[in-house]
Amino acid sequence: MLASFIIVFREVLEAGLIVGIVLAATAEIPRRAPYLWGGVLAGLAGAGLVAAGLGALSTAFAGNGQDVFNAAILSFAVVMLGWHSAWMARHGREMAAQMRDMGAEVVAGERTMLAMAVVIAIAILREGSEVALFLYGIATAARLGAAALIGGGALGVAAGGAVSWTLYRGLLAIPVKRLFGVTSALIALLAAGMAGQAAALLANDDYIPALGYQLWNTSWLLSTGSIAGKAAEALLGYSDRPMGVQLLAWAVTLATLLALSHRASRPRRVS
Amino acid sequence: MAQRIFLRRAALGLLAALPALPALADPQTLVLASHHFTPDHIEVPAGQRFKLLVTSHDDTPDEFESPDLRVEKIVMPGQTISVMAGPLSPGTYKFYDDYHPETANGLVEAK
Numbered sequence: 416m417l418a419s420f421i422i423v424f425r426e427v428l429e430a431g432l433i434v435g436i437v438l439a440a441t442a443e444i445p446r447r448a449p450y451l452w453g454g455v456l457a458g459l460a461g462a463g464l465v466a467a468g469l470g471a472l473s474t475a476f477a478g479n480g481q482d483v484f485n486a487a488i489l490s491f492a493v494v495m496l497g498w499h500s501a502w503m504a505r506h507g508r509e510m511a512a513q514m515r516d517m518g519a520e521v522v523a524g525e526r527t528m529l530a531m532a533v534v535i536a537i538a539i540l541r542e543g544s545e546v547a548l549f550l551y552g553i554a555t556a557a558r559l560g561a562a563a564l565i566g567g568g569a570l571g572v573a574a575g576g577a578v579s580w581t582l583y584r585g586l587l588a589i590p591v592k593r594l595f596g597v598t599s600a601l602i603a604l605l606a607a608g609m610a611g612q613a614a615a616l617l618a619n620d621d622y623i624p625a626l627g628y629q630l631w632n633t634s635w636l637l638s639t640g641s642i643a644g645k646a647a648e649a650l651l652g653y654s655d656r657p658m659g660v661q662l663l664a665w666a667v668t669l670a671t672l673l674a675l676s677h678r679a680s681r682p683r684r685v686s
Numbered sequence: 687m688a689q690r691i692f693l694r695r696a697a698l699g700l701l702a703a704l705p706a707l708p709a710l711a712d713p714q715t716l717v718l719a720s721h722h723f724t725p726d727h728i729e730v731p732a733g734q735r736f737k738l739l740v741t742s743h744d745d746t747p748d749e750f751e752s753p754d755l756r757v758e759k760i761v762m763p764g765q766t767i768s769v770m771a772g773p774l775s776p777g778t779y780k781f782y783d784d785y786h787p788e789t790a791n792g793l794v795e796a797k
Contacts, residue, residue: 422785548760656756
């Protein structure tokens with residue numbers, strides 16, 4: 416029961432931290448609920464589809480299908496987060512003040528919500544497919560104690576969800592004036608981490624140069640095998656043994672998204 | 687501008703860190719059956735890239751995982767996946783099936 420709790424908790428936490436940040440970053444956007452729920456449902460459906468098709472996926476791309484697929488959806492999520500940052504760069508400042516009543520702005524808000532719904536769906540799809548296969552294994556093995564394992568899994572979902580919800584509520588406690596800056600930085604880190612992971616996956620299969628397979632090793636300090644390490648990986652793009660190309664992708668993505676949100680926070684010149 | 691120069695310097699530094707790649711040794715095969723690895727202890731040359739093939743004879747999905755080797759890959763029943771890893775410093779590195787970590791685990795020893 417404890418083992419299944421830990422596995423499910425870890426996967427739900429990884430997806431949930433991303434969802435929590437997206438929730439906080441979109442807090443000021445009106446009419447967001449249908450997009451958020453749409454993203455969650457699409458992610459759950461996608462997780463089921465990926466789990467069902469995983470055998471075929473594994474053999475694609477000369478046996479690298481899983482890595483290529485993960486790199487592709489991570490890259491897509493990075494683009495969506497970049498789109499959100501670019502949009503916030505143009506509308507972020509006005510939003511808290513007066514956007515709620517302006518029809519055109521609401522339409523623009525719905526466009527960035529679509530991007531963020533995609534990010535939510537991808538986060539849930541990635542971790543959800545692993546949970547689905549794990550639970551499927553328990554269900555088909557029909558061993559003694561399957562009920563306890565499923566119970567552990569359900570507790571894992573609840574606990575992972577609770578931590579993510581706490582992150583979201585905690586971020587909302589930040590004063591509105593500063594919330595935009597904080598969530599922009601968190602979104603930039605999230606995107607940087609995803610870009611780094613995508614680059615590392617492709618480099619490990621020799622699609623792109625690794626530029627050094629292991630720049631350093633900080634697993635003695637914080638191992639990505641631990642829950643804290645996994646959380647740091649999901650939130651900040653932490654890696655205990657980063658590849659060169661991973662660090663490069665992380666840094667370039669972080670600089671790009673921070674530059675976008677910096678442009679947003681600068682006061683506009685009146686001409 | 688300063689940022690761009692910094693990034694370019696960082697990129698050049700990383701290129702300089704690129705090691706020469708020796709030829710890849712023949713892949714070693716691990717078999718998962720009854721949620722155990724056979725063999726559960728393999729040796730690889732230190733300082734070189736290597737390839738593992740992981741075949742599952744289990745009747746439920748497994749996940750070959752190792753933070754030490756930077757691998758996380760699902761193995762469906764009856765399938766064989768390939769895993770690239772290394773170069774490793776001399777030492778021992780754990781791997782396990784994340785869905786059955788208590789029984790299915792083993793060590794890679796880099797010499």
